[in-house]
Amino acid sequence: MKTDFNIRDKPRRIGLVEGHLDIIRDYLSATVSNCPDLEIAMGAETVPQLLQRTTQLDLVVLDLAHLPDKSTPADNVMALQNAGISNTIVLTLGDDRRLVQQAAKAGVLSIVLKKASRDVLVEALRAGVIGDPMPTADWAASIDHDPHAPEWKPQERVIIELFASGLLAADISAILKITGPELTAEIRSIIKKYRNADSKIPQLSPKEREVFRLYAYGQGAKGIAQSLGITNNTVWTHIKKVKYKYERVGRPCNTRSEMRQNAIADGIIPEP
Template sequence: MDESSDEAPAPVDPEPVLRVGMVDDHRSPVWGVERILQDVTDLELAASAATVGELLTQTTELDVVLLDLRLGDGTTPMENVSRLGEHGIRTVVYTSGEHPDLLRSAARAGTLGVVLKSASEEQIVAAVRAAGRGQEVLTTEWAAAIDGDPNLDAVDLSPQLQRVLTLYASGGTSVSVGQELGVAPDTVNEYLKRIRQKYADAGRPTRTKLDLFKRAVEDGWLPMPHRSGHGED
């Protein structure tokens, strides 16, 4: 007699649970995502915080982080995406859709995409799942941010040049920047010439100090200023 029909079916491996983090300095979006994910068996909201630093002190065992663009600690999207990436954590920008320049900054740092806070629950879940698998999160907002920046990869500054740009554009002088970096003012001026030349080559001239500040904001080296604006050149 054939007893094979009595054999139990082979067990099916369950879907791995993706550990999700969230960085937002307002609690209501966190509560919303918590509610959305509570019945999703393959996604777990494992940690949330107001800053990336606070999140990483809680845990680095995360697969993907939903990241708000503008945080109260003044960090830039580029800093935050890069810092999470150092721990092997993927990111999806979770935003109301404003500030395309900040989206481009996040893109330069390697975020996988953007999902709007007004998106449907299904879209948010799909975005987190895709990012957890290492796939880009393709949305119209993401495409618009990328397409709107023809110079996305046009200016590549070394860490030293980035530091010079941020210090100088933030109001420093050749002397004060040199003191901060331990180099002579003439060396700082040479760095600034190289920075200006790189932007000129990319078709984004920097004739004034204010121009340098604008480029630093556009490229994510400095946070976007508040409405009070930036000081004069």
């Protein structure tokens, strides 16, 4: 989606949260080296570290899968918003469907693969710094394949499917016979609706997720306790909390078989 922008006296400040910080910071800096309107101003391995260093940012570029604190996209987007940073895009390998869906549900403005072209990345950055969404095929596909997505209106469904097919915004506007601003308004509505929809995917803490993962793989409480350096009682406390959270959203999680099925469905463990 093409975005109009004006070069200001000072470039828009972009923050980076990335597990492989030095490599990706150098890559982003090289990507925007010929863009006087953009600056990679600060980087950190976690959102709390970034916020300790600065909150004066127009946009944060967020990784999903390699953050050392194992934080969730929802937690990170919320922490940034609470600090006054409302614009976030994701730069990811895209190899974890669950995390990509969580990022889309958290309301990020774009999801860009690390293998994307420089032009696509720059366009997403320029849109993001002014708060404009730039849908990508990966963003749309993550929504389209979410079994817990809300009920879409016919035009919303068409827009999601067209973006998921790889079409660009200009082509979609032409197909639907609407203007660029009208399409942007539709996209904003989709993002808001997806973010606010009741989800049947429980929000687990990092420790609950790790215990759940190991238990769903078939490990016993004693083995999990030894692996994580916690007590058996703590393991069972986490398992009870996981079961309770799944039951609250109407998904049975009483037996090990049900727990395994839920873990596979939510991308916590891979399909066999």
